[in-house]
Amino acid sequence: MNRERLIGKIFIIISIIMLLVCNIVYAEDVDYNIGKSIFKMLFSTIAFILVIILAIYGTRFIAKNSKKFVNSKYMRIVDILNLDVNTKIAMVEINNYLYVFAINNNTIIMIDKFPKENLIIKADGDFDEQLKKYKQKYAYDNEFLDKLKQKFSKPFKKVNNSIDKEDRNDEKKH
CATH class of the missing domain: 1.20.5 (Single alpha-helices involved in coiled-coils or other helix-helix interfaces)
Known part of the structure; x- marks a missing residue:
């Protein structure tokens, strides 16, 4: 308990010293130039726009390349209907048959199976x-x-x- 009080007192003393010793810094530059400020603002804006564009195209690239891992030779997802956050109905094509599945958190139930030509x-x-x-x-x-x-x-x-x-x-x- 004494050790905790000692650590608390040291923390308070250090924070008071930091507040008293540190100089307050103003946003003031010796070489203030309006052209330089405009250039900094334009550079920051362009950098921000480039980061946004890279993020958009990066996610598109990742999405296109991830389809290779998700797709299968023998199965194709025709449609998915979200009924609830945890409940979906999926229509999957396998060997010219369409299967309708009810998908929940813990279970997958086949509802129906019919030939693709019937749809x-x-x-x-x-x-x-x-x-x-x-x-x-x-x-x-x-x-x-x-x-x-x-x-x-x-x-x-x-x-x-x-x-x-x-x-x-x-x-x-x-």
Whole structure:
């Protein structure tokens, strides 16, 4: 504790001595010249602009060269949609198939896989029209599956709809 006080006192004494001994410096030059001041200002401005330009082109160069390390021969990222800070949906092309992935902090889940030929994107078309065409393309398969679901769900609906006396009384009250 005494040592800490001694160090504190020494620090205070040194700072007081520095404040009293040091001369105050003014921004004054013996050879003051307006031309020299303008030259210094122009030189500083040009140097600042050059540093900014080098930073811009340097980042572009690094970005172009880093694509070589990110790209792959067998995979290509078609699109990425950021849903949240930690959640993304990515569409990746692998061997003429498109995979849709949900990417989170800790997990990657494959949502869908379909042939590349099935995806036709027209920038000039309306999204609703494209969605209808896509739905119509698979309407036959969906109709078959719907009929199959209906056939299998009928027996299960009968079992699930059986209501006992207590449930009937509750339904009558509401």
